[in-house]
Amino acid sequence: MASKVSILPKDIGSLSGGLPSAAPGTLFVLGPSGGMSVAPDADFPLTFGRNEPDVHVCVGMGDECVSRCQGLITYARSRWTLSNTGKRPIRFPGSRLVLKGDQAELATGYTPLFIVSPRQEHLLEIRIASVAPPPAAAVGTDAASHACRHRTSDGDTRDLAPEEKLVLICLAQRYLRNDPQPQPLTWSQVAYELTDLNPTDPWSPKRAAHVVAKVRRRLSSEAAITGLLGDDVPSPVGNALNHNLIADLLLTTTITKADLRLLGE
Template identity: 55%
Template sequence: MAWTMRRHLSKVEIVPKQVGNLADGFPRAVPGTLCVRGTNGEIRVAPDAGFDVIFGRCEPDVHVCVGPNDLYVSRQHGRITYEHAQWILYNLGKLPIRFPGGRLVLAGQRATLPVAHTPLFIVAPEQEHLLEVRIVMTPPSPGPENRQEADTRDPAGWDLSPNERLVLTCLAQRYLRPEPWPQPLTWAQVEDELRVLRPGEGWTAKRAAHIVTQTRKRLSAKVPGLLEEEIPPPLGNTLNHNLITALLTSATIGASDLRLLDEPRSSP
């Protein structure tokens, strides 16, 4: 692929294998720059380069090598291309590619990559092979040369009212403890807990569900997967699970909120 690379040298950078991972940081780059890291190094591509990144087992035929010794991985297992102001992943191989959270992109399917650090896994019968992807959101601001001593940044998160935080903590408590394979509590369970915890406040399953529904709708403009029309039936716990996951990953709620379930408050 040397001839392809020469056409785009000003917007494409090949980086040798490095220690660490893409979550540790990213060099200064224009917003939308794609970085893909595999077994033997990485490639960085500007969004206007007009350049497709090919990854797979056969190093001479790909830009990023992944699973070089696993014959289940295709020689050219996937392609990442910039379309309609988004980076799109195409699965060209036979094995599925797994996103964080368990979503599988099957052979012949495509998926939009989030503007974030995304570890992808080619799911082979004997092992999974990591392909790291990161898309630059904004140019990083100059910071201290030693980032280990810099102040920790707080995640953005979202504001919650006291009642929202109480109900959502109760609903999500299996995730916060944490328990293996957690699921949201049922509305009946939420009602029972809140009636005991806050007697005299008129807690019902319907009231709790209404509060959570309004929270989902408020955050749906920023978080995908929170509306019924976005999820194919049967819905089950999917909407509440997606909401809880979004609240956890944004640090909007955390294990410290469990104190709300241990602090009964007398009615006014």
């Protein structure tokens, strides 16, 4: 059993960027505090939820709206199946929801799941190995650089100019750092951090907001993404527009934890 079930450390990086060597069908599950890998023949039902001592992978810690044991992943008939055993819905990329008591088959490859809570959504990364990744994708001290070279996604990544990506990584850094209650940075915070990165190119809050607004308008028009414009969201709008944008960029793996290197990390 020990060789078929392994612990994934917290600092492994996003599963969107690559995997350690693994047999086809191996399940990888990653939350903010780490995760696990399970071979398909391990006969090991994997649980996840907010109560760390009682589940294999913790997600939603500190959010009492997330169930102590929110879900279960099992292997049978040559497939991995997700079961929602908790109160909150589990969202697949897009709008598909798995409600309490329902099940859904997990596809080979990378699937970001979101535990839907009233105040936020908690990311749980899933990846099922298909074929052995190239040696360069092995997880280790250079995982961030490998992730950039070997990023895969079930959906199309969004095209971003270098300046746009830098601003969005700064705006979304709390999400990328697995903050338990992530929110976009304020425009003043974004401007301060970007100016601190390169004092010869000072940023103002208005300049940062203009860059992001341009991306939202473009993706709303070209990619038909809803929830990015003021008319799409009922008042009060608050951070909803930027949150919806960040959620799309995470779902499509346009931005990943590895991109925090752009902020000098």
